[in-house]
Amino acid sequence: MPAPKSPSPRRAGRWLRNLFRIGLIAFAAAVVALVIAVGVTMASLPSFPAMMQKPNGQTVRVHAADGTLIVSLGPSYGDWLPYDRIAPVMRDAMVAVEDRRFYSHFGIDPIGIARMFYVAKRLHDEGRRLQGGSTITQQLARNLFLSSNYTYGRKIREALLALALERKFSKQQILELYLNRVYFGGGAYGIDAAARKFFGHPGDHLSLAEASIIAGLVKAPSHYSPSADPQAAVDRARVVLDVMQDAGAITPAQAERAHPEAVTFAPEPKQNSVRYFTDWALAQLDTLVDDQNAPLDVWTTLDLRMQKAADDAIHRTTPAGLQAALVSMENDGAVRAMVGGTDYVSSIYNRATQSVRQPGSAFKLFVYLTALEGGVKPGDPVVDQPVTIDGWSPRNSSRKYLGQIDVRNAFAFSINTVAAQIGQKVGFASIADMAHRFGISTPINTHPSMVLGTSDVRLLDMTRAFASISANGVAVQPYGILKVSTPDGTVLYQHQAGEPRVLVAPFVAAEMTDLLQTAVNTGTARAAQIGRPVAGKTGTTSSNKDGWFLGFSSGLTTGVWMGRDDAKPIPGLQGGRNPAQAFSAYMQVALNTRPVQQFDTQVTLPEWQLEPDDEAYYGDPNQQFSNDEGDTAPAADQPETPPQPTVPLDESVAQPPADEVPPRVAVQRQPGTPPRIDQRWLDDVLRDQRQPAQAPPPR
The missing domain is CATH 3.40.710.10 (DD-peptidase/beta-lactamase superfamily)
Known part of the structure; x- marks a missing residue:
């Protein structure tokens, strides 16, 4: 019986050429689709001044009966610091620890993605979720426009937004936005708010040790916060200094002289017994006013004396x-x-x-x-x-x-x-x-x-x-609340005596x-x-x-x-x-200004x-x-x-x-x-x- 004929070399070459053409067309279509998607996304992005606006987040200022501010609750944003007012050591520390190739990638870091997938299987085997891999631009996109829910759909949208941000804004603008909007823990958003909260001074002049502490907070703000655990903040800062030295941002001598353990942290405001009253009174806000997002001034019955x-x-x-x-x-x-x-x-x-x-x-x-x-x-x-x-x-x-x-x-x-x-x-x-x-x-x-x-x-x-x-x-x-108003004086609630x-x-x-x-x-x-x-x-x-x-x-x-x-x-x-x-003991003081x-x-x-x-x-x-x-x-x-x-x-x-x-x-x-x-x-x-x-x- 005669042996079957093998495919001719001419036919095999033609099949490979067709496959290549199909792949090339598909790739070109994907690139075109990506360019269109990036273009549409870029057109929908707010302007740079618009993105400088403070994000939503209800701030509640609680006043005593005499008008004295007794506590301010909610997020703190500090002053906006332009790129040239941000300390160079702060910029270098953040880039080194969060996105070493920030100045060379186009919003997505292929090397970082490859490294992320390399460790993905090991983390999955250990029962842990894949973390990291996001560039500073991706983090900015997530902070500005997305939620923190970890889904593949969110990661795709995050990457698309990062590409659009890189096309619309310069690296300096992106880093400026990031450093002024990222959350550092303790209610502080941006490096100025963080510097004021943790060190007691503005964020436009930071030492290398202070910068390393702030840069180390982004990974886990609640865990490394100086307010919660000063030693954990110092230990994390030493890791940041090592990373900066490895990236060439600082010399070994500079890292040696930094001494984050010698940094003096600003004392936390004393959480005295007033907070028992404010916790009780503010729990009633939900039943008194409908607006749960706008900043509020709450005027209470509390007598500080x-x-x-x-x-x-x-x-x-x-x-x-x-x-x-x-x-x-x-x-x-x-x-x-x-x-x-x-x-x-x-x-x-x-x-x-x-x-x-x-x-x-x-x-x-x-x-x-x-x-x-x-x-x-x-x-x-x-x-x-x-x-x-x-x-x-x-x-x-x-x-x-x-x-x-x-x-x-x-x-x-x-x-x-x-x-x-x-x-x-x-x-x-x-x-x-x-x-x-x-x-x-x-x-x-x-x-x-x-x-x-x-x-x-x-x-x-x-x-x-x-x-x-x-x-x-x-x-x-x-009752504990007399009046609730907006910062411009619009009264949202006024206590009225009942029958x-x-x-x-x-x-x-x-x-x-x-x-x-x-x-x-x-x-x-x-x-x-x-x-x-x-x-x-x-x-x-x-x-x-x-x-x-x-x-x-x-x-x-x-x-x-x-x-x-x-x-x-x-x-x-x-x-x-x-x-x-x-x-x-209390009544003798409380009543000493009242007639008998x-x-x-x-x-x-x-x-x-x-x-x-x-x-x-x-x-x-x-x-x-x-x-x-x-x-x-x-x-x-x-x-x-x-x-x-x-x-x-x-x-x-x-x-x-x-x-x-x-x-x-x-x-x-x-x-x-x-x-x-x-x-x-x-x-x-x-x-x-x-x-x-x-x-x-x-x-």
């Missing part, structure tokens, strides 16, 4: 190892000072607004409010005696019972058995309703022990409740104030005295885990909490000690002591209970039953005439049948009683 006083008081009175929080507000809800912890730098967690803790006896505010609204009077007799409710037996820490006393003294010395009897009488659900009515936003249990403050609450909510008593029973809504909402009748608030000021005059809260009329209440939880004091004077209400974040017991922590002392305001009720009580506010249980030792700071029981030569107040309650001020008292309020509730009091019930009862209350203007 009061804030400093609050910070000083907390630091002077908080025992080592404890956390503390303080909130202070006007009767209209304007927050004047806020401390959310002992150190914002170490912990940004705001214990004034976020933490929920048991309030102890401070919760008795709502127990006695419910009783007063039901017709109980401060001078009414009550009996301190053993009591058991559903198997629960509260006790007084003195292990003694004083027999018949009055409501005023039972509250002032935080007698637990009386609080339990009142809770059973008025109804635990009614007390929970009262707490929610006054702004407690957390769940309240209705077990009998709830009268001793076993439900978790927030300091801000408790302070708000006490402020509503100071405001004569009108609801107080805390007054009455929580309890004014005479009930006055009677509650009577009880609260008695607690400060002679009860558990005497450490909170400030040399002017003050009303308040202590609170301490089981095993001394939490200490509280909340009170008001001259239209200003302040709440203080102290404890540990892990809620471990703290020997000696009592609401009537450190928290009350912090309150006193007298309460509607002025009561003077004897200076002997009754009962430690040491709340405990008989029965289950694992139950949570409260025990405020204790005083000793009366001396042997003093009566077990305290005498009546030497100055009686001014009934004409404390309550309206008998014919004006709503029947539901005036009638004492019967045990076992407590009515459920809510806002609807109160609206019906007080429909004819209410008068619009004038809220004081923000201070």
Whole structure:
């Protein structure tokens, strides 16, 4: 059989020529398409002056009540530095470390791409994403026009934009744009902003060591930032110096003399307690204004003098190892000072607004409010005696019972058995309703022990409740922002006082104030005295885990909490000690420019002591209970039953005439049948009683 004929050399040559022609045509078509694409992209690029404009990024300038700028948040851009004002060592450092062949390529570096693909497989095998390979021009294109999402489509667009940029602008213009727009960390965009932030001087004169530090930040701004890790920044700078020496940008002698470790970094602005307030206030911006991109000026209620006083008081009175929080507000809800912890730098967690803790006896505010609204009077007799409710037996820490006393003294010395009897009488659900009515936003249990403050609450909510008593029973809504405007003065938001909402009748608030000021005059809260009329209440939880004091004077209400974040017991922590002392130290400064305001009720009580506010249980030792700071029981030569107040309650001020008292309020509730009091019930009862209350203007 004859062998098959092999292709003739002529036919094979013709096939190769055709293949070459097809490839040449395809290549020419691709080049034409690329040229057209680059041309179209180049035509769509902004002009050089347009690209000098600062990029979008919301800057928020926060002002105190007096207009003082307290913090500026958002990106910082510094001054634009033309190419000839940029230090040569800065230009050389950036080119050496980011794009060594910058002056020789046309926007894309073929050698760099080849090297990138050479290591791509190894990185893929190690489970890491391919990094690097981008020229300075490509990085500029990405920073100006693209996102940081790593996709092949984005890389193609990035390369196309880089080619167009190289065709439209000179190398000097591209490097100028890059150095003024690249992100260096810490909110700083451009070398001038970076130099000012990290070194405290403009970016037009930089030493070799400073330039190496800045150039080293581009790779990982957050990791190498001098603000976060100065040593990491110095170590990275040494790498940059080695690269510059290898590229021939500097000599070995210059690299040796650079000494980046000797560079003095600008100190970071102190992140003091003001940031607790700004974090809380600025979180409300989303609900107040729609524009989330334009620069904003935010004018707040914060009083810097009061804030400093609050910070000083907390630091002077908080025992080592404890956390503390303080909130202070006007009767209209304007927050004047806020401390959310002992150190914002170490912990940004705001214990004034976020933490929920048991309030102890401070919760008795709502127990006695419910009783007063039901017709109980401060001078009414009550009996301190053993009591058991559903198997629960509260006790007084003195292990003694004083027999018949009055409501005023039972509250002032935080007698637990009386609080339990009142809770059973008025109804635990009614007390929970009262707490929610006054702004407690957390769940309240209705077990009998709830009268001793076993439900978790927030300091801000408790302070708000006490402020509503100071405001004569009108609801107080805390706020921190007075006005939001644009830099040109256009007002985007202006705080407006809402319609007054009455929580309890004014005479009930006055009677509650009577009880609260008695607690400060002679009860558990005497450490909170400030040399002017003050009303308040202590609170301490089981095993001394939490200490509280909340009170008001001259239209200003302040709440203080102290404890540990892990809620471990703290020997000696009592609401009537450190928290009350912090309150006193702060209020004496905060109120020293205000006239003294007298309460509607002025009561003077004897200076002997009754009962430690040491709340405990008989029965289950694992139950949570409260025990405020204790005083000793009366001396042997003093009566077990305290005498009546030497100055009686001014009934004409404390309550309206008998014919004006709503029947539901005036009638004492019967045990076992407590009515459920809510806002609807109160609206019906007080429909004819209410008068619009004038809220004081923000201070």
